[in-house]
Amino acid sequence: MAKVLIVADIKQGVLKGSTAELSSKAKAIGAETAVVAIGSNIESLIPDLVNAGSDTQYIADDPSLELFSAGPYASCVVDAAKQFGANLIWFGFSESGKAAAPRVAAQLDAACATEITDVTLDGDQIEVVRPAIANKVMQRIKVNTDQLVAVVRAGAFEATEGITGTENVVKLSAPETDLKAVIKELISDASGEIDLADADVVVSVGRGAKDQAGVDLVKELANDLQAGFGASRAMIDGGFMAHNKQVGQTGKIVAPTLYMAIGISGAIQHLAGMNGSKVILAVNKDPEAPIFNVADYGIVGDLFEVVPILREEIKKVRA
Amino acid sequence: MKILTTVKKVVDVELNMHVKDGAIVEDGLQYVINAWDENAVEASVQLKENNKAETTLVSVGGGDNTDIIRKCYAMGIENGIHIDDPALDKADSSVFAKVLQKVYENGAYDLVITGKQAQDTDSGQTGIMLAEYLGVPCVSNVIAIEVADEQHIKVSRLGDAGTEIVELELPAVVTVSDSINEPRLPQMRGIMMAKKKKIKKMDLAALGTSYDDLGGTGLKSEVIEFMASKTREAGQKFEGDPAEITAQVVGLLANEAKVF
Ligand SMILES: Cc1cc2nc3c(=O)[nH]c(=O)nc-3n(C[C@H](O)[C@H](O)[C@H](O)COP(=O)(O)OP(=O)(O)OC[C@H]3O[C@@H](n4cnc5c(N)ncnc54)[C@H](O)[C@@H]3O)c2cc1C
Numbered sequence: 001m002a003k004v005l006i007v008a009d010i011k012q013g014v015l016k017g018s019t020a021e022l023s024s025k026a027k028a029i030g031a032e033t034a035v036v037a038i039g040s041n042i043e044s045l046i047p048d049l050v051n052a053g054s055d056t057q058y059i060a061d062d063p064s065l066e067l068f069s070a071g072p073y074a075s076c077v078v079d080a081a082k083q084f085g086a087n088l089i090w091f092g093f094s095e096s097g098k099a100a101a102p103r104v105a106a107q108l109d110a111a112c113a114t115e116i117t118d119v120t121l122d123g124d125q126i127e128v129v130r131p132a133i134a135n136k137v138m139q140r141i142k143v144n145t146d147q148l149v150a151v152v153r154a155g156a157f158e159a160t161e162g163i164t165g166t167e168n169v170v171k172l173s174a175p176e177t178d179l180k181a182v183i184k185e186l187i188s189d190a191s192g193e194i195d196l197a198d199a200d201v202v203v204s205v206g207r208g209a210k211d212q213a214g215v216d217l218v219k220e221l222a223n224d225l226q227a228g229f230g231a232s233r234a235m236i237d238g239g240f241m242a243h244n245k246q247v248g249q250t251g252k253i254v255a256p257t258l259y260m261a262i263g264i265s266g267a268i269q270h271l272a273g274m275n276g277s278k279v280i281l282a283v284n285k286d287p288e289a290p291i292f293n294v295a296d297y298g299i300v301g302d303l304f305e306v307v308p309i310l311r312e313e314i315k316k317v318r319a
Numbered sequence: 320m321k322i323l324t325t326v327k328k329v330v331d332v333e334l335n336m337h338v339k340d341g342a343i344v345e346d347g348l349q350y351v352i353n354a355w356d357e358n359a360v361e362a363s364v365q366l367k368e369n370n371k372a373e374t375t376l377v378s379v380g381g382g383d384n385t386d387i388i389r390k391c392y393a394m395g396i397e398n399g400i401h402i403d404d405p406a407l408d409k410a411d412s413s414v415f416a417k418v419l420q421k422v423y424e425n426g427a428y429d430l431v432i433t434g435k436q437a438q439d440t441d442s443g444q445t446g447i448m449l450a451e452y453l454g455v456p457c458v459s460n461v462i463a464i465e466v467a468d469e470q471h472i473k474v475s476r477l478g479d480a481g482t483e484i485v486e487l488e489l490p491a492v493v494t495v496s497d498s499i500n501e502p503r504l505p506q507m508r509g510i511m512m513a514k515k516k517k518i519k520k521m522d523l524a525a526l527g528t529s530y531d532d533l534g535g536t537g538l539k540s541e542v543i544e545f546m547a548s549k550t551r552e553a554g555q556k557f558e559g560d561p562a563e564i565t566a567q568v569v570g571l572l573a574n575e576a577k578v579f
Contacts (some may be wrong), residue, residue: 008522016401043440065482067483068478068479068483070447070458070459071456095460095476095479097369098443098460099447099458099459102443102444102451105444106413111539112412112540113440113540114441114443131331131440131548132440132441132442134438135548136332136548137336137545137546138546138548140542140545140546141539141540141541143540144539148540178456179488180487180488180491181456181485181486181488182485183483183485184473184484185483186478186480186481186482187481187482187484187485188480188481189481203533232486233497233498236498237498241496244475247442250496250498258572268332279572279578280551280554287556292556294551294553294557295553296551297571298553298556298557300556300557301561302561305561306561306565310565310569311376313507313569313570316569317569317570317573317579
């Protein structure tokens with residue numbers, strides 16, 4: 001039987017939804033499922049880890065793991081993978097996953113694939129599917145070893161409702177700290193804001209909004225909808241939005257029920273981060289803007305005019 | 320400080336791409352320098368300008384890479400190495416990382432800067448694997464590099480919880496995000512000088528290795544098929560009176576798409 005080890009996606013002390021999504025997929029392919037959780041003061045997450053669908057929980061809980069450092073993080077995953085005898089090791093889509101997966105693969109001498117959107121097992125033969133070239137094509141990849149380390153693309157798998165597991169906690173010893181890469185400081189992202197990755201609705205603002213007043217205008221729309229508020233790279237480069245708000249190939253990959261692109265042209269690198277959304281609405285004054293090629297609904301118009309009307313109309317239908 | 324920068328030739332992502340019989344149709348494609356490697360080149364040149372550093376680039380595979388290597392020369396890179404070998408056509412990230420390991424071992428470099436991923440695969444593995452094979456520290460997704468002292472650099476990394484400030488002992492590998500800088504446009508003088516510069520070309524044998532040694536004959540995974548991506552259909556686009564069309568679209572979002 002295949003054995004899947006899932007690396008728990010923990011952010012600011014909270015277990016993220018990707019963990020349940022990944023274990024749902026693991027169960028769907030008939031695999032035995034374990035999870036490895038890495039951090040400091042994370043014992044309280046054990047019930048959540050069980051409820052996310054794991055049957056063994058490897059816990060690396062140590063003050064030295066408070067801040068992310070790829071070396072020790074990868075060591076914990078390798079340790080758990082060896083103890084569990086995992087042949088599939090999956091990270092949810094995250095910067096820590098992207099940083100640690102190639103290390104884990106190199107240490108285990110395993111195959112490595114990032115941003116996978118599907119995985120199939122035919123006996124011992126593992127195959128995965130993933131996008132490449134800024135999502136322009138898909139690759140089908142045959143794995144020639146019996147071990148694969150993979151980062152799963154955001155939104156690739158769905159959580160099965162009512163999924164659950166059994167508690168079987170295994171404590172891992174603390175890894176050695178990386179003395180050659182010392183984390184000096186973490187400049188935390190603003191807390192209390194809606195995480196783009198979790199949001200059911202995402203409203204993103206682009207260069208069309210011009211300045212802070214334009215950004216604030218679009219933000220009000222996001223607030224009305226309790227939506228995640230994202231941006232194109234142009235607005236991050238312009239200093240209007242924080243790095244963690246960037247949607248696209250270099251930023252967050254989102255797949256919400258509704259994505260609103262306001263004043264965004266639709267560059268390929270931006271599309272790569274949002275074209276998995278269920279419904280896309282675009283507002284752009286240029287009828288030829290490429291964003292309209294992927295939008296389900298397009299409003300050709302000046303966002304400064306359209307956004308206030310949009311807010312009013314949405315209030316009406318939601319009333 | 321000796322800096323090694325990696326530069327890959329990749330397909331131009333801005334052009335249309337078609338898939339036929341499990342392969343990408345070559346017709347009409349163009350090849351360019353990987354955008355993230357351009358950021359790596361810019362970062363290296365800035366380090367050279369602000370500190371004492373010697374800059375070398377290495378490009379692996381790709382056939383005729385003269386144009387992209389000259390572009391990097393024109394941006395300010397001093398030395399160029401091109402490792403090419405027909406055997407590398409099917410190579411994966413691990414093989415590329417092992418080629419880079421050989422290059423590194425021949426040159427006594429202090430710092431390797433790579434783009435965080437290559438646009439032809441979007442894998443993001445090579446730089447990190449290189450560091451693993453070399454046993455040196457590595458930080459990925461870097462948005463700033465600063466020299467701390469002779470033995471250390473300080474980098475900023477965009478992580479899941481915020482910006483991480485990490486001090487790295489040299490030698491080290493960093494992979495850079497496009498947010499790190501705006502690559503300069505080569506100037507006329509640089510372009511003219513670049514034409515006169517040599518490119519050191521080597522095959523695997525000249526590098527003192529073979530495809531087999533690099534693990535190439537036992538690839539851990541291989542692409543067996545390319546498929547067209549699911550493309551979204553353009554939906555309904557509305558032009559006209561803003562109040563009217565906006566009301567219409569909101570109606571559709573509520574009643575047709577049922578998102579409200
Ligand atoms: C390696 C690499 C990685 C990248 N990664 C990302 C990424 O992760 N995310 C990302 O977003 N970009 C990324 N980019 C940048 C990307 O190529 C584009 O430059 C960027 O997305 C453009 O942002 P924009 O659409 O806001 O701006 P623009 O392309 O300038 O578009 C602005 C749009 O606003 C419209 N507009 C102007 N005024 C109004 C108005 N009053 N009302 C309505 N519409 C108006 C215009 O018609 C235009 O379509 C990357 C680029 C590279 C090279």
